[in-house]
Amino acid sequence: MDPKNEFQALVDKWAVAIVANDADAIGSFATLDWILTGPEGGPGNREQFLSVVASGDLTHSEMAFEVLEARVFGDVAVVLAHGTNRGAWRGEPFTADEWVTEVFIREAGAWLCTMSALTPNYAAAAD
Template sequence: MDDTSEHAEFHDLLDRWAAAIVANDADAIASFAEPDWVIVGPEGGPSRLSDFLAVVRSGELTHSEMTFEILDVRRFGDIALVLAHGTNKGEWQGEPFSADEWVSEAFVRRADGWRCVQSALTPNYAAATPPTAR
């Protein structure tokens, strides 16, 4: 898709947020999200920011890599919806994991910048499925 200024703005934002996650810095991670941020992933139901930060602080969840490719940005005043393709690697409770996902993010613009209010992760099953024989 086009690399518009909005794409560039959110690419930079997600790159900085990913850097905080890879640094396993709970306070830095929190600075990108609203206090009532919710994430929904394939591993379970909705999880609040406080729960996510708790597992980061405890060391149960660590990330070693995270990247995003912005696919679409839709702005509605102080609300933005971002669709991205994301990959990440890390450890959960000492076990390695890797993920290839479609990421849907909802942001609200505050006086000091954009803050995420909700994230939804959908596995990219096509990446794990071998191409059909022709």
């Protein structure tokens, strides 16, 4: 399977876990030291993200990714995707349209995300 299709299948499964609001399932796609950097609060770690999901403070009702590029360098891969999602933060609804950059590492034959960076798609907001 070519890298773009391989990572599309992987992030599609990750999106299902996110929409299920299942912290354990979401965590299974990431390394223990995963870092998520978003425009709302800067870098955060895996434990912080999964705890707000587990508490119900953060929920998602929709999540979709379109992998635009996937580059593999041995046991490291960099993936660029367009992501859209909808959910609620502490009961307040939100929507997001973002460029997503993910760094994956291969551990025991499986790809795990070690770093994610979210960049708002300002062009979409202007439409």
